[in-house]
Amino acid sequence: MTFRHDFKRLALVASEGERAQKAVRDLADAEDWVPLDEADAVVVLGGDGFMLHTLHDMLDSGRLIPAFGMNRGTVGFLMNRFGTESGLRDRINTCRSFSVSPLLMEATTQDGRKHIFRAINEVSLLRETRQTAKIEVTVNGKVRIEELFCDGILVATPAGSTAYNLSANGPILPLDSNMLALTPISPFRPRRWRGAILPDFSQITLRVLEPTKRPVAVVADQKELRDIADVQLRIDPETVLTLLFDPGHSLDERIVTEQFIA
Template sequence: MQGRIRFTASKAPVAQEALARLIARYGQTEMRRAQVIVALGGDGFMLETLHAHGARDLPVYGMNRGTVGFMMNAFAEEDLPQRLAAAEAAVINPLAMRAENTKGKVTEALAINEVALLRQGPQAAKLRVVIDGRERLAELVCDGALVATPAGSTAYNYSAHGPILPIGAAVLALTAVAAFRPRRWRGAVLPTTAEVRLEVLEPDKRPVMADADSRSSVRDVVAVSVRSAPEVTHRILFDPGHGLEERLINEQFV
């Protein structure tokens, strides 16, 4: 299946150089005829590729030409067809964000890693947390809050001291960013069936922005709803023994 390859790369010089060498060696297939996408860059470029071509239902095999490369495989020019044939697929579902701003405009977007709410000004945000229609926190005073998928749990979520989630677990992480009140609240692990609604208290005095994977930003939000989107799937290919599940486990012991 992996015979027809579409190469794509970030704008970084090292990624562009790799792109030229791989195309010279293996050729370049038109996107409409491709059976697999090989993405050259870092994790940010992998997310960009998945968002851009998710509707095509093509597996994406990343090779690290960026910095961290958590979602990427090691780069090598040799034996690429063999690596693609042996690769293992991780199937992930994104989050669906629905954000309403102070003017009543509604913005919808998908997030593979996380949906984040962040304070927009100098004052802390005040949020009301509602899960499946039931109020769980009447007031969360914080710099922000986020909902993360297992695939995204080692990204911003982990930096905010959220839990690392196993890739096969049917759960989401709800994590506060620099929570002030309740002071000891560390977040929650929720089933993927849950719908999280974060309502902004005092939106004029304490403005808040919402963001999906750092690419779909909405300013001056008053409420954001987040749910898992099982109707949308992404397939990421990994070399055997180096898949997302292994990486998520290993990340907890480094």
């Protein structure tokens, strides 16, 4: 099947890394680049962290345009290969698009203040001190685990399932699975619980028990809050981000490939 877009105005953004800045110079004459707020799509130079940063900037601005990443970072799971060959616009216009909706997190801190963040990869609760965290896990209004003793717990989207979630021995989720991974981080009790795979319409509440003795922080992608009382999580279906991938190198194929890497 042939995919064809019609992006006429392209923007170029890059991380501050040396490789990314060199790529900016290499691509300076490849297109008539326009400012980001005038573009139909954006070319992102850097690694996965900078791609997440760019997507969050779009979430904050409310202007969600497709993003085509080229890897000038380290892992580059969300990126395409870098190239300076001619025909960049045609390459982008024949990309496959992948839509992702972020997690919507409402966190309440111990002083009663509420904070709302969105996460594209995952939301992680992490102990702040040497004391093990103690967390109550509720899904769809029903308490599933009364007391989880652990270093932490995370909720990952399919796009984020190969990141921190995989490092914590969580499952890799295919992009079309419409699932979320609920994964404990170094669980102590219940000792045999290794997490759950939940439908992405699930409502998840994580409540911190004994917060004075066992303080917990929460991290939503790149934003952190400390001294958490509870966190409520759900997918935000009304917010849609679009990633562009070269044919044969789309994110769903990378997720399948990742499961066969020893």
